[in-house]
Amino acid sequence: MELSLVIPVYNEEKIIDELMQRTIPALESITSDYELIVVDDGSTDSSIEKLLLFREGNGKIKILSLSKNFGHQAAYTAGLEHSTGNIVAMMDGDLQDPPELLPEMYRMITGGDYDIVSGRKTARKGRSGRIMYAWLFHLFFRHIGEIKNMENSGNYSMMSREAVDALLMMKEKVRYLPGLRTFIGFRQGYLDFVRDDRFRGKPKMSMAKLYLLAADAVFSFSRFPIRFCMFLGTIGTLVFMGAGLYVVVAKVCGFAVLGWSSTLLSIYFLGSIQLVFMGMLGEYVYRSYKESQNRPVYFIRKRYDTTPGE
Numbered sequence: 001m002e003l004s005l006v007i008p009v010y011n012e013e014k015i016i017d018e019l020m021q022r023t024i025p026a027l028e029s030i031t032s033d034y035e036l037i038v039v040d041d042g043s044t045d046s047s048i049e050k051l052l053l054f055r056e057g058n059g060k061i062k063i064l065s066l067s068k069n070f071g072h073q074a075a076y077t078a079g080l081e082h083s084t085g086n087i088v089a090m091m092d093g094d095l096q097d098p099p100e101l102l103p104e105m106y107r108m109i110t111g112g113d114y115d116i117v118s119g120r121k122t123a124r125k126g127r128s129g130r131i132m133y134a135w136l137f138h139l140f141f142r143h144i145g146e147i148k149n150m151e152n153s154g155n156y157s158m159m160s161r162e163a164v165d166a167l168l169m170m171k172e173k174v175r176y177l178p179g180l181r182t183f184i185g186f187r188q189g190y191l192d193f194v195r196d197d198r199f200r201g202k203p204k205m206s207m208a209k210l211y212l213l214a215a216d217a218v219f220s221f222s223r224f225p226i227r228f229c230m231f232l233g234t235i236g237t238l239v240f241m242g243a244g245l246y247v248v249v250a251k252v253c254g255f256a257v258l259g260w261s262s263t264l265l266s267i268y269f270l271g272s273i274q275l276v277f278m279g280m281l282g283e284y285v286y287r288s289y290k291e292s293q294n295r296p297v298y299f300i301r302k303r304y305d306t307t308p309g310e
């Protein structure tokens with residue numbers, strides 16, 4: 001198998017026709033030796049029926065149907081683990097990542113200069129709230145993330161078999177694939193593009209899901225939260241040591257004011273800071289708990305992936 005393309009799909013019945021009509025020709029223009037792995041992430045609409053219809057006409061379309069909605073990072077993982085191509089691509093199923101870029105990505109990899117090519121968004125079209133959100137995330141992550149050059153690349157990418165295998169060797173349960181993909185090294189290239197608005201339908205990643213994904217990225221690829229606790233804790237201790245000294249001096253010299261406001265304020269302040277820190281520590285505890293549970297990141301309900309004649 002020369003080329004695998006993985007697309008996660010969650011309740012995208014309105015888009016599938018257009019998605020196939022644009023994606024298949026893009027793949028055909030590269031090679032006829034391809035597989036298109038569509039991962040149905042527990043859709044509850046008619047996505048799966050539509051996909052099966054396309055599969056009847058084209059056996060190169062393979063469908064993995066997950067047992068429930070696991071989230072798109074898990075769906076991508078399922079698709080990547082089942083891919084057999086020498087070169088493997090990942091693409092969102094809502095046509096925000098234009099399939100027409102695939103041939104160029106393929107050229108960059110087979111040209112021999114790169115093992116991984118990621119789509120880099122030079123601009124985004126679509127809902128301004130989400131654009132703002134993405135911008136803020138990348139701004140924050142640029143400063144605190146321990147992996148560099150991930151900026152403005154998302155899931156859209158193409159990788160050599162060696163790179164995919166490396167990516168899949170990382171078995172962590174909390175998965176942020178764009179981060180992992182940058183982390184593994186290899187020769188990374190970028191292909192600039194303007195990210196379209198989704199073709200139709202509502203985003204399937206809610207703002208809450210996007211927030212959790214951003215939290216996964218931050219906690220997996222930076223020490224910032226825990227360092228920040230240390231930093232504030234140290235500053236706080238110094239300030240209150242100074243204040244304590246002042247109180248003693250004031251008492252001894254007899255100019256202490258009978259006040260409750262400063263006491264109350266410091267209690268509030270310390271209390272709330274402690275809550276924040278406990279929350280952050282909780283994140284780490286929760287994440288190591290998740291890893292130690294060692295549950296699979298997805299389950300497959302049904303595979304439609306035998307090629308005719310097998």
Ligand code: UDP
Binds near residue numbers: 008012092096
């Ligand atoms: N998706 C999925 N599972 C989910 C949410 C989304 O497989 O739980 C798919 C969705 O069908 C789409 C892709 O992941 O193909 C990206 O989702 P979306 O467009 O909602 O995310 P965004 O573009 O906002 O990152």
Ligand code: MG
Binds near residue numbers: 092094
């Ligand atoms: Mg989208």
